[in-house]
Amino acid sequence: MRSEGIVLRVIAGLVFRPYMTEEETPLPPAHGSHARPYRFRHGAARPSVAWSGAMSAPSRTSAAASSSVTDAPRFGVGLAAALAIVCIWSGFIVVARFGVTNTLTIYDVAALRFGFAGLLMLPFAFLWWPKQLSVWQCLFLASGPGVPYALLAFQGMTAAPVSHAGAVMNGSLPVFAVLVGLLWLRDIPTGWKIAGVVLIAAGSAVMGFSGDGGGAAQASLWIGYGFMLAASLLLTVYMVATRHWGLKPREMLAVVPVLNGVLFVPLWFLLPSRLGEAPWAEILLQMLYQGLGPSLIAVPLFVVALRNLGATGTAALMAAVPAVAALAAVPALGEVPTPWEWLGIAVVTAGILLTVKPAKG
Secondary structure, eight states: OHHHHHHHHHHHHHHHGGGOOTTOOOOOOOTTOSOOOOBOGGGOBOOOOOSTTOOOHHHHHHHHHHHHHHHHHHHHHHHHHHHHHHHHHHHHHHHHHHHHTSSSOHHHHHHHHHHHHHHHHGGGHHHHOOTTSOHHHHHHHHHSSSHHHHHHHHHHHTTSOHHHHHHHHHHTHHHHHHHHHHHHSOOOOOHHHHHHHHHHHHHHHHHHTOOSOOTHHHHHHHHHHHHHHHHHHHHHHHHHHHHHTTOOHHHHHHHHHHHHHHHHHHHHTTSOOOGGGSOHHHHHHIIIIIHHIIIIIHHHHHHHHHHHHHHHHHHHHGGGHHHHHHHHHHHHHOOOOOHHHHHHHHHHHHHHHHHTOOOOO
């Protein structure tokens, strides 16, 4: 019962923290309530908690002592989760590019992905549903890595190769993280972050003008970039909101796959489809990898990485996706990046590292 009490208190603090002002602190249990103040072993009282710099000096000391014990293992867990996301997302870009450039339409790939994942998670939706969130919050979170993100990304991949998709979608994540942090959380970017944004923009421009095609081909490429940037913005807002609202991994598993599957699959029957023409190997590849990888395994991994590394730290490690995806595309799709494209990827990656460089002190 003590462990359950701790979990409930932590969840409550994470969920309601965004709605508290700097002067507000959690209220003590009401008189007659069954909730009891938790005490650590050996009789040590639980340190008091206050938000956004309102912590007292003794509380700061207690928090620092607690943080020194948990930071190292928590960082390791977050790092492992983020690296696993890098592997899954690199494969997602290659597999999705393969699907949308062969028989299946982008709507077929999305239906296979979210229909399969939603069906697997449907029995757990009622038990794991985040009842503390409103309907619009759930829809907002579901759209981040959900159908809107997938359709925008798939549409962009029909016009741009894997090397571009990895660099544009993941290379822009820290840029959008800076903008979302500034507008939503009032987090003013440092000089390093601004320099990184400039490098990322320059690297994207190098990749955009590196193609041999011109005119319509080049215009189509930039249209694809626009779809990819929109997908990246959705994913960035999702990452910030997931950490800001303090969601648990199983809650996100109930929201993202189930809502997307329930809402999109009925619409898919009205959209263009070539599912009947596709070979079974292609269908199973999209259903199993897309449904199990990005839609199920990556969702709780995102929560773990965001909880332990933050949005900028997770975005920094996502910078490895372009290189991994481009290397994987060479044997899988026969797409070999040109020297200019490699230069663009290198510049974008350098910009990402500057963008997420922590401020000293």
